[in-house]
Amino acid sequence: MIFSTVSEFGGPDVLRTQSRPDPEPGVHEVLIRVRAAGVNRADLLQREGRYPPPPGAPAWPGLEVAGVVSAVGSGVTSWAVGDEVCALLAGGGYADAVTVHEDLVLPVPAGLTWEEAGGLVEAACTVWSNLQAADARPGETLLVQGGSGGVGHLAIQIAVAAGMRVLATAGGPERVSRCEVLGAVGIDHREGEVSATVRELGGADVILDVLGAGALEDNLRCLRPDGRLLVIGMQRGARGELDLGRLLSLRARVIGTTLRARPHDQKAAIVRSVREDVWPWIPSQVRPVVHAAVPLERAGDAHRLLESGEVFGKVVLTPPVPA
Incomplete structure (x- = not known):
């Protein structure tokens, strides 16, 4: 997997692209091949050392992604390989692959682009x-x-x-x-x-x-x-x-209120409620506005853009698509 992590606390230049083997999905987890990842102000705070990830979350930023399920762990009943999904994360979304509990995954609403779906779930x-x-x-x-x-x-x-x-x-x-x-x-x-x-x-x-x-x-x-x-x-x-x-x-x-640090059961209940009550409005009444899509290896530029105050809507990162 390719991911963008914080080499040291500081400005946008501290974001560095690295690689490591793909993670393996655990019990009730799915592995998502990421097509787009949302950039949020919480990520800027994490980069500056002011918003550490909760225990057990990856060290690199990213609270939401959209992509394709490429593997499922034991006990998974809600999703299958090939499903197009978006997910709420505690961290680690700045990558081309993430694992997440099946309870925090939603189907990509019909009619959305990957970039729109990648900037939808957290908000x-x-x-x-x-x-x-x-x-x-x-x-x-x-x-x-x-x-x-x-x-x-x-x-x-x-x-x-x-x-x-x-x-x-x-x-x-x-x-x-x-x-x-x-x-x-x-x-x-x-x-x-x-x-x-x-x-x-x-x-x-x-x-x-x-x-x-x-x-x-x-x-x-x-x-x-x-x-x-x-x-x-x-x-x-x-x-x-x-x-x-x-x-x-x-x-x-x-x-x-905060969302990231909530217990799993609370976040899962929120995701269920959003799927039941908000998803039917997408995209006819609710649709994310994507200000810019930035390649994953230029995550620092995405942070600069968000800090500029010129963004309307969402900035998303796009990992390289595997052949």
Whole structure:
């Protein structure tokens, strides 16, 4: 197998391509020959030494892949050699072959390219599990902080398909317009105070936030009574102040979640729910936007692209296809 790993913590140049024998699938595991792998901000943090992989996961990055099942371990009942699948990983997706438990594998939805499928699973599971955690309901208003991102652009589409009204922030008129094409009311965070605009639009019942500490107070000002703030990222820091008086008066909830470090049973339940509830919307109502597909051996360039702030949607890596 060929894989891209972190030679030492640092910038994008520390990603190096290496090779080793293919892994062998264990009990209830499948071996996937990877055709595309999603690049996520968690990978950037891992490269910098700020987000270590959980115990037992490969040392190299990568939280999602799409490809073809090339071998199955003992006890596997859900998949067979030749199946076209995508999978949620705890790590190791920057490779041309990965092993994963059969419970974390999904069929590639009909009509998607490999690149689209490779950037789908992690974001879909993140969005759907958080909407469930917030008890989000049809007719409620969701504010997506970061609607142009890999999670955000799918959150818009999934929430719209689920019957929610969606507001989404993005930087600049073009990115705002693209969020609106996906079904959101776009808000340019470079033009005025976001919370003031959200309040003019009636406020939010649920907020999906990747910004973290630096947006806590602004998010609280956006919430309606009984609102729920879901913090899934820390792009603006990990520590901040919160007005508890406002929180109590709103009867609001602040919920922090991660996906990667969850126990296997929880992740498997999320994958099952996504297959049952979200997969039927793909691709007619929900479809990943692929900003760029970058060869695996240029993983550092993919990281630079994601760090540039110019990406709308997903960046994926494409391993060499075996003859």
